[in-house]
Amino acid sequence: MISPEERFAVLFNRTHQPLLAYSVRRVADPADAADIVAETFLVAWRRLDEVPPDEQARAWLFGVARRVLANYYRGEHRRLALGERLRTSLREVAVPPPQVCATAVEIAMERLSPDDRELLRLVAWEELAREEIAMVLQIPRATVRVRLHRARRRLLAEMQSVESDAPGVGPLKRPAVSGHVMSGRAPARPGTEEAR
Numbered sequence: 001m002i003s004p005e006e007r008f009a010v011l012f013n014r015t016h017q018p019l020l021a022y023s024v025r026r027v028a029d030p031a032d033a034a035d036i037v038a039e040t041f042l043v044a045w046r047r048l049d050e051v052p053p054d055e056q057a058r059a060w061l062f063g064v065a066r067r068v069l070a071n072y073y074r075g076e077h078r079r080l081a082l083g084e085r086l087r088t089s090l091r092e093v094a095v096p097p098p099q100v101c102a103t104a105v106e107i108a109m110e111r112l113s114p115d116d117r118e119l120l121r122l123v124a125w126e127e128l129a130r131e132e133i134a135m136v137l138q139i140p141r142a143t144v145r146v147r148l149h150r151a152r153r154r155l156l157a158e159m160q161s162v163e164s165d166a167p168g169v170g171p172l173k174r175p176a177v178s179g180h181v182m183s184g185r186a187p188a189r190p191g192t193e194e195a196r
Contacts, residue, residue, distance in 0.1 A: 133148075
């Protein structure tokens with residue numbers, strides 16, 4: 001009989017790198033990503049009896065990480081709102097950030113709804129299959145299929161709009177920018193192709 005400590009160690013060794021990559025791609029500071037992963041595994045340890053077996057555990061942990069990220073975003077939003085109020089009250093002028101040349105894909109992705117962006121990222125970046133995405137988002141597999149089809153159509157339409165509005169927009173590739181893990185990606189696992 002495997003002990004809880006041994007089961008948790010196996011779970012951590014199999015999933016901590018994909019979870020860290022998932023988190024790094026969604027926050028600006030890698031240190032925040034490490035905190036999100038740590039919080040995710042803390043939840044997993046506390047609820048170890050609820051963690052499903054084998055490959056399902058990976059998707060379950062992505063679902064936990066997604067909820068931890070949602071809490072992070074709420075806290076970040078409150079912090080930014082407070083900072084804005086302080087700047088306004090002190091009448092300080094914020095220096096605008098430097099302009100970065102974005103690709104058509106990046107611009108089109110930013111025009112999509114947060115739900116569409118998350119769905120497309122779970123497929124493209126995390127290489128999750130439909131069943132896994134359904135578990136992460138806590139929706140039926142058939143709903144994932146429909147939403148993914150619609151999100152891809154909206155992304156294509158937005159990319160065409162971007163390219164017609166600004167023909168000089170950069171090539172259709174994802175550049176190495178802060179917050180994106182560009183190396184160390186695991187190869188596609190069996191069963192992920194159907195989600196694409």
